[in-house]
Amino acid sequence: MKKNIKEENNYYLESGMIYLKRLTTCMSIMTFLLFIVISLTLFFGLWYFKDKKELESNSKEENISSNEENINVKNYYMEETFVFDNLEITLKHNYTFEKLNNIYSIYNGREVIKIPVEIKNLTYKDYSLNLYYYTLYNQIGSPMDEVAAYFDESLYYAKDLKSGMSYTKYLYFIYEGDGSYSVKFKKGKEETNVEFYIRKPKTNDNQEKQEDKWTL
Secondary structure, three states, X not given: OHHHHHHHHHHHHHHHXXXXXXXXXXXXXXXHHHHHHHHHHHXXXXXXXXXXXXXXHHHHHHHHHHHHHHOEEEEEEOOOOEEEOOEEEEEOOXXXXXXXXXXXXXXXXXXXXXXXXXXXXXXXXXXXXXXXXXXXXXXXXXXXXXXXXXXXXXXXXXXXXXXXXXXXXXXXXXXXXXXXXXXXXXXXXXXXXXXXXXXXXXXXXXXXXXXXXXXX
């Protein structure tokens, strides 16, 4: 009787061990399969987002390239007349220098370049140059602050022109040394660049003689 009970216990024990091994094997297989599924999900997820990002980047580059290709850029120099925004414009070469005298300006006491600008209205209505359509640049290509608001003859105070009429107003900006300056006129896809060289004449005769002495 005791032998039968012992054999029965051994049977159940062996059956439990076999079941436990099978369960462990199944758990291992399921864990392995789950690992594969997660790995594949991460791989394809990263691939999808990378591909999507590349597509968006390429799309943006194509749009930028397309927009740049559609911009009509024209380049001029002083004394060359061009048409911008239905206005005939000419920057004149007879520029002069003035002092900015305004205690409320950070540029008070600085030298200012004054450039004549001839403008003619080609439209059928009263019209003038929009101040937001042009930007001044210094010798290194950085945008400059215009100081036109401190001078009565500037474009800042220019009124609308009658159809077919013209006037001469002035650009005013800080003199930052001799060199090439430029003005960019831009409206939508219409862009016009005017480049000009500024050279300040020497006014000190002694300085000129001293310079001549050193050049001999």
